[in-house]
Amino acid sequence: MAEKETANISVICPCCSATLTIDPVLSAVLDHKLPPKPQLVDHLKDAVQYVKAEATKRDEKYQQVAAAEKNKSKVLEAKFQELFKKAKEEPITKPIKDIDLD
Numbered sequence: 001m002a003e004k005e006t007a008n009i010s011v012i013c014p015c016c017s018a019t020l021t022i023d024p025v026l027s028a029v030l031d032h033k034l035p036p037k038p039q040l041v042d043h044l045k046d047a048v049q050y051v052k053a054e055a056t057k058r059d060e061k062y063q064q065v066a067a068a069e070k071n072k073s074k075v076l077e078a079k080f081q082e083l084f085k086k087a088k089e090e091p092i093t094k095p096i097k098d099i100d101l102d
Contacts, residue, residue, distance in 0.1 A: 008030060009022045021031035 006024055009024055011020045011022060012018070013020060017035040019031075019033045019035075020029055021033075022028070023030050
């Protein structure tokens, strides 16, 4: 039984822009080439500005996390009080066991 020889299919991934080479007869990916990564900085002056910008972003993120951590106990207390109030309003019922269903 002779197999049909068909050309391999090249597909570009819409998510990561990688190039996939697919054999339609075998239904398998034969090759996977990642796209070249763009160079972050071209010159040393740009690198210094990039590092300073990253440091600023890092400090801002730290301030956000620190503020969220300070308010964490208040948020958890409010959630607890809301659930406690909801639990008080619900009637107490005897739980049904599996053996009681027989």
